[in-house]
Amino acid sequence: MFHLFRRKKKRSEPAGPDRGILVFExxxxxxxxxxxxxxxxxxxxxxxxxxxxxSGCDLVIEFPLIEELxxxxxxxxxxxxxLQVVPVNSVLLEPVDLLxxxxxGKYLMxxxxxxxxxxxxxxxxxxxxxxxxxxxxxYLAEQMVSxxxxxxxxxxxxxYTLCAYALQIAFDRVVELCSA
Amino acid sequence: MLGLVxxxxxxxxxxxxxxxxxKEGQIHLENRSIAVNRGTPALIAAAAExxxxxxxxxxxxxxxxxxxxxxxxxxxxxxxxxxxxxxSFTTLALHYFQPDVALFKEMLQEIRAMAVQPTLIAxxxxxxxxxxxxxxxxxxxxxxxxxxxxxxADEEAPHPFYTRGFILHDHNExxxxxxxAYRHNNxxxxxLVKGASDYLANxxxxxxxxxxxxxxxxxxxxxxxxTLTGIVSALIATGMEIEEAAVRAARVNRLAGLYAKPTPAxxxxxLIKQIPRALSEVLSDNERNKTGEESGAV
Numbered sequence: 001m002f003h004l005f006r007r008k009k010k011r012s013e014p015a016g017p018d019r020g021i022l023v024f025e026x027x028x029x030x031x032x033x034x035x036x037x038x039x040x041x042x043x044x045x046x047x048x049x050x051x052x053x054x055s056g057c058d059l060v061i062e063f064p065l066i067e068e069l070x071x072x073x074x075x076x077x078x079x080x081x082x083l084q085v086v087p088v089n090s091v092l093l094e095p096v097d098l099l100x101x102x103x104x105g106k107y108l109m110x111x112x113x114x115x116x117x118x119x120x121x122x123x124x125x126x127x128x129x130x131x132x133x134x135x136x137x138x139y140l141a142e143q144m145v146s147x148x149x150x151x152x153x154x155x156x157x158x159x160y161t162l163c164a165y166a167l168q169i170a171f172d173r174v175v176e177l178c179s180a
Numbered sequence: 181m182l183g184l185v186x187x188x189x190x191x192x193x194x195x196x197x198x199x200x201x202x203k204e205g206q207i208h209l210e211n212r213s214i215a216v217n218r219g220t221p222a223l224i225a226a227a228a229e230x231x232x233x234x235x236x237x238x239x240x241x242x243x244x245x246x247x248x249x250x251x252x253x254x255x256x257x258x259x260x261x262x263x264x265x266x267x268s269f270t271t272l273a274l275h276y277f278q279p280d281v282a283l284f285k286e287m288l289q290e291i292r293a294m295a296v297q298p299t300l301i302a303x304x305x306x307x308x309x310x311x312x313x314x315x316x317x318x319x320x321x322x323x324x325x326x327x328x329x330x331x332x333a334d335e336e337a338p339h340p341f342y343t344r345g346f347i348l349h350d351h352n353e354x355x356x357x358x359x360x361a362y363r364h365n366n367x368x369x370x371x372l373v374k375g376a377s378d379y380l381a382n383x384x385x386x387x388x389x390x391x392x393x394x395x396x397x398x399x400x401x402x403x404x405x406x407t408l409t410g411i412v413s414a415l416i417a418t419g420m421e422i423e424e425a426a427v428r429a430a431r432v433n434r435l436a437g438l439y440a441k442p443t444p445a446x447x448x449x450x451l452i453k454q455i456p457r458a459l460s461e462v463l464s465d466n467e468r469n470k471t472g473e474e475s476g477a478v
Contacts, residue, residue, distance in 0.1 A: 026249065026250060027248075028248070028249070048338060048339075048341075048342045054281070054312075054338050055280060055281055055282065058338070058339075093336070093337070093338070093342040094342070094344075095341055095342065096340075096341055096342065096343055096345075096348065097345060098345040098348045098349060102399075102400075104396070104397050104400065104443075104444045107397075107400065107443075107444040107445070109399070109400045109444065111327060113327055113331070113340040113341050113343055113348070114325070114327040114328050114331065114340035114341075115327075116399070116400065118400040118444045118445075120445065127400075127444055127445035128400050128401055128402050128444060128445060128446075128447075129218075129402050130218070130399070130400060130401060130402035130403070130404070130405075131325060131327060131328075131402075131405075132304070133276060133277075133279075133303070133304030133305040133306075133307065133308050133328070133340075134248060134276070134277075134278060134279070134304075134305050134308075135187040135189065135246035135247060135248050135250070135252070135253060135276050135277060135278055135305065136189075136246075136247050136248025137218075137219065137276070138187075138188075138189035138217065138218055138219030138220075138221075138276065139189035139247040139248060141189075141217070141218055141219075141402055142189055142217070145402075159248055160247070160248030160249055160250070161248050161278070162339045162340075162341035163340075163341070164248065165341060166340065166341050
């Protein structure tokens with residue numbers, strides 16, 4: 001039986017006219033930009049692009065439009081260049097926020113959307129990754145399986161796609177559960 | 181002839197096409213060897229084991245290295261767009277790949293221009309992009325798991341990452357999600373949904389439910405969906421009807437899982453080794469145990 005957990009976050013509301021979105025070449029760039037901007041304390045959110053900007057495996061960053069110049073400057077200092085900066089004019093999609101947790105004796109499996117991670121709670125070893133469909137999933141499995149939660153690379157560090165992002169959400173939750 | 185398309189998790193692996201040979205736990209293709217692990221290598225190995233058991237020729241594979249940047253996938257999209265029209269595959273299974281709607285549509289247009297339409301199967305990234313681009317109905321079979329089925333059922337989600345919580349929630353039963361996926365034209369002609377129970381469905385509803393043998397831990401093992409897709413693709417390529425192939429493949433995959441004596445830490449190569457034994461059992465039942473008599477068939 002799965003246990004369901006919703007991630008703690010505010011209820012989704014339509015973005016106001018004071019919000020803009022940064023569009024990047026690929027998800028890796030989004031993850032890099034998110035890291036840089038969050039470290040600087042900006043109030044940003046990673047979301048799905050509006051229909052007119054979707055091409056495949058996409059994420060965008062929603063940001064306070066008024067701070068566009070300073071955000072672009074900071075990203076530029078870090079060698080990150082968005083493809084487009086546009087105001088928000090439609091409701092943006094929210095990333096998955098419902099996690100499913102299953103126990104198999106000493107093993108714990110957490111699923112976020114299409115990605116699953118399984119850990120041996122006694123040893124903290126990652127014993128399996130499953131699900132997903134983007135090409136970095138098998139690569140992430142090679143990098144993470146048989147490694148400890150404490151020294152495995154995080155999906156956001158080595159992944160590129162939305163599957164990696166979903167796996168990061170599951171990874172964060174499994175770390176939290178194994179530290180409790 | 182069975183064609184398989186997918187990616188290898190190695191950045192330097194060049195675009196390579198040819199018939200594969202499965203030998204001593206490695207896939208051999210054009211002077212290269214590939215470890216059998218989750219993802220497209222598991223699909224290839226399962227298909228190769230199945231075809232070998234049935235005395236059919238090995239699958240023809242189109243592979244490229246891609247660790248998520250999408251560069252390898254772009255190369256292979258373009259390669260297939262340029263040449264797939266002239267091929268003569270009877271069955272084509274599309275697997276781990278970077279979703280790119282524009283490149284995918286160009287490639288699909290060429291597949292649809294083939295003189296004889298192959299049975300078209302998609303899983304993983306290719307299933308995502310087919311739904312993302314509104315092209316699911318051009319496919320004969322999708323093989324989603326529970327999370328991916330919820331994605332197919334969510335008419336607004338462009339990727340499983342954006343599946344809305346009220347659809348992803350466990351209170352939604354598989355048959356309801358299947359019905360919703362078909363209602364919004366986001367499913368292939370057949371869906372083989374893998375999970376604690378496997379379901380075969382089409383637009384009219386559930387055709388079969390396969391829930392024996394039961395090994396709950398298979399869900400945690402990376403690659404069990406890939407092997408199922410590989411087995412069903414191979415069975416279809418030998419001429420079996422999709423409905424029968426799907427039910428047989430689900431049984432073979434579950435039996436191979438059982439024979440592997442799995443724990444959540446088991447790796448997929450252990451299951452693949454058991455496929456011939458499982459095929460032997462399931463296919464020897466072929467004449468006396470037709471599709472409708474499968475365990476749990478509805």
